[in-house]
Amino acid sequence: MSGADSGFAGTWITLLTLTLLVVLVALVVRLIRRGTLVQGAASDIQVVAMRSIGPREQVLVVRIQDRYFALGHTPSHISMLSELDDYNPNRAASQPVPPGLADQFRQLLNKGRH
Numbered sequence: 001m002s003g004a005d006s007g008f009a010g011t012w013i014t015l016l017t018l019t020l021l022v023v024l025v026a027l028v029v030r031l032i033r034r035g036t037l038v039q040g041a042a043s044d045i046q047v048v049a050m051r052s053i054g055p056r057e058q059v060l061v062v063r064i065q066d067r068y069f070a071l072g073h074t075p076s077h078i079s080m081l082s083e084l085d086d087y088n089p090n091r092a093a094s095q096p097v098p099p100g101l102a103d104q105f106r107q108l109l110n111k112g113r114h
Contacts, residue, residue, distance in 0.1 A: 044064060045063070047060055048068065048089050056074060057073070059073070061087065061089075067083065068087035070082045070083075
C-alpha cells in the first residue's frame with residue numbers, strides 16, 4: 001500500500017502544480033492585456049474639460065488625437081453634441097459660462113432620452 005499511496009500523492013502534487021501554473025499564466029496574460037489597453041487609451045483620448053449641468057449630467061470636452069468634441073454624459077448614455085473645430089483649451093478656461101447655458105445643455109441631453 002505504501003507504493004500506491006506514494007503514486008497517489010505524486011499524482012496530486014503534479015495535478016496541483018499544473019493547476020497553479022495554468023492560473024499563473026492566465027493571471028500574467030490578463031495583467032499584460034490590462035496594461036496595454038490602459039496605456040493605449042490614455043495616449044489617444046483625453047478629457048480636457050468637464051462641467052456638471054445637473055445632479056448626474058455632464059458636458060465633457062474630449063481631445064482625440066488633434067480633434068476636440070463636446071460630449072453629453074449621463075449615467076446611461078453618452079452622446080456627441082458637436083465637433084469643436086476652433087477649440088482652444090487655454091481660452092476656454094478663462095471665459096465665464098453664460099447664464100442659461102446649463103439649461104440649454106440639459107434640454108439637449110433630455111431630448112436624446114425621449
